[in-house]
Amino acid sequence: MIRRQSLLVWTASTALVLAAHPAAAHEQVGVAGGLVSGFMHPLTGLDHLVAMVAVGIWGAQLGAPAIWILPITFPLVMALGGVLGVLHIPLPMPEVAIALSALVLGAAVAARLRVPFAIAAVIVAVFAIFHGYAHGLELPNSANPLAYGVGFVVATGLLHLCGILLGTLNRWNAGERAIQAMGAAIAAVGCYFLALSFGVNI
Amino acid sequence: MKRWIALFGFAFASLAASAEAAQAHIVSVRLGDFYSGALHPLTDLQDAILWVALGLLAGAVGSTERRWLVMIFPVGLLVGLAWGAPIGPALTGPLATAATIVVLGLLLAANFRIPAILLWLIAFGIAVARGAANASDLTPDTNLLLFAAGLACAGYVLITLTMAITLAFRQTDAEPSVAWRVVAVRTLGGWLAAIGIMAAGVQIFAPQLS
Numbered sequence: 001m002i003r004r005q006s007l008l009v010w011t012a013s014t015a016l017v018l019a020a021h022p023a024a025a026h027e028q029v030g031v032a033g034g035l036v037s038g039f040m041h042p043l044t045g046l047d048h049l050v051a052m053v054a055v056g057i058w059g060a061q062l063g064a065p066a067i068w069i070l071p072i073t074f075p076l077v078m079a080l081g082g083v084l085g086v087l088h089i090p091l092p093m094p095e096v097a098i099a100l101s102a103l104v105l106g107a108a109v110a111a112r113l114r115v116p117f118a119i120a121a122v123i124v125a126v127f128a129i130f131h132g133y134a135h136g137l138e139l140p141n142s143a144n145p146l147a148y149g150v151g152f153v154v155a156t157g158l159l160h161l162c163g164i165l166l167g168t169l170n171r172w173n174a175g176e177r178a179i180q181a182m183g184a185a186i187a188a189v190g191c192y193f194l195a196l197s198f199g200v201n202i
Numbered sequence: 203m204k205r206w207i208a209l210f211g212f213a214f215a216s217l218a219a220s221a222e223a224a225q226a227h228i229v230s231v232r233l234g235d236f237y238s239g240a241l242h243p244l245t246d247l248q249d250a251i252l253w254v255a256l257g258l259l260a261g262a263v264g265s266t267e268r269r270w271l272v273m274i275f276p277v278g279l280l281v282g283l284a285w286g287a288p289i290g291p292a293l294t295g296p297l298a299t300a301a302t303i304v305v306l307g308l309l310l311a312a313n314f315r316i317p318a319i320l321l322w323l324i325a326f327g328i329a330v331a332r333g334a335a336n337a338s339d340l341t342p343d344t345n346l347l348l349f350a351a352g353l354a355c356a357g358y359v360l361i362t363l364t365m366a367i368t369l370a371f372r373q374t375d376a377e378p379s380v381a382w383r384v385v386a387v388r389t390l391g392g393w394l395a396a397i398g399i400m401a402a403g404v405q406i407f408a409p410q411l412s
Contacts, residue, residue, distance in 0.1 A: 029304075031247055039360065044218060066220045068382075068385040068388070068389070071389050071392065072385075072389050072391070072392035073310050073390055073392065074392075075393050075395075075396035076311075076392055076395055076396050076399065077398070078396060079396035079399035079400045079403070080403075082399075082400045082403070083399065083400060083403030083404070083407065086403065086404055086407070086408055087403075087407050087408055103262075123280070136400070144247070144402040145401055146247055146248065146251075146296075146300070146397070146400075147247055148400075148401035149397045149401055150247070150251070150397050153393050153396045153397050154393065155399070157389065157392075157393050167310050
């Protein structure tokens with residue numbers, strides 16, 4: 001009898017606690033949504049994700065100054081592309097360019113391509129414009145633009161960091177081979193998205 | 203024993219039933235306005251980014267005289283609050299805030315050894331502007347003294363902590379083994395500038411979105 005009463009009381013207590021009102025903190029409109037959607041955008045798009053990791057790996061392979069200049073300048077150029085995207089200024093074939101970025105950067109990693117820093121910077125900058133464009137284009141109307149910018153810049157930077165950390169494996173022969181295999185896999189993902197962007201169903 | 207459990211459960215249920223909705227800003231109790239002043243800037247993304255950016259920059263240049271910033275910044279907040287309290291509207295808008303984030307981020311990314319006097323002027327300007335912005339939500343019931351004390355304390359704590367963490371993290375530029383730490387702080391500058399560019403672009407070309 002007492003056990004049944006206890007059960008009833010505990011059930012009632014739990015129901016009351018669950019029904020409590022949430023605290024109304026001092027939140028700006030669309031900040032939380034903007035942060036989450038901006039942060040998730042580069043992570044949930046596989047083409048963005050692999051290309052950003054490839055930028056970090058390639059920077060690590062190229063060594064100084066690319067290893068530190070690319071992560072500093074990439075977000076700056078990407079933000080310019082983000083503004084173009086927010087304004088819906090048409091860029092030629094953005095999906096193709098993003099797929100190409102994964103293909104080219106993955107191939108560069110797989111082949112351990114060594115080019116002068118200026119050329120590497122131009123290649124990465126062109127792709128950064130298109131990645132930023134895609135992020136800006138998909139800015140939700142309800143999101144706070146500042147929060148959205150914080151989200152996608154931080155996520156992109158963390159993906160670069162992942163790439164740089166993976167790139168440090170090239171100190172060992174086996175690690176170097178593993179990195180080249182990753183590059184090949186990234187290039188394959190790029191090929192897949194390139195085919196999709198041309199309407200080929202795989 | 204079971205009776206005690208039942209009694210405890212009943213007491214818990216009574217307490218839960220008598221609960222009222224939580225109020226984040228506890229303005230109706232003593233010192234509530236202090237906490238309002240302290241928490242108000244921390245719940246505003248513009249304040250949070252600007253203050254952290256300024257602390258990072260000050261910590262990155264890191265010589266002794268830059269540490270005057272821990273005094274200058276809270277005083278600037280108080281001046282801004284005193285300015286903004288009677289007139290209401292903020293001194294600066296989102297575009298100026300975004301442009302300031304870009305400037306601070308680029309200075310940090312370039313590892314520019316900003317002169318101390320210039321850093322003080324920038325910090326004081328930012329503090330006055332943000333102090334005035336924080337005044338925009340004051341109501342006639344707000345205890346201005348407590349609100350100002352909370353705001354100044356928040357500014358002091360955040361700037362001091364950010365500067366100290368940055369100084370400790372960077373260690374020294376001279377040691378090649380810790381060069382990556384300098385690069386990491388500079389990378390944060392690049393991120394900040396990018397965030398500012400994005401926000402400024404939206405403010406200039408598509409203000410309806412903000």
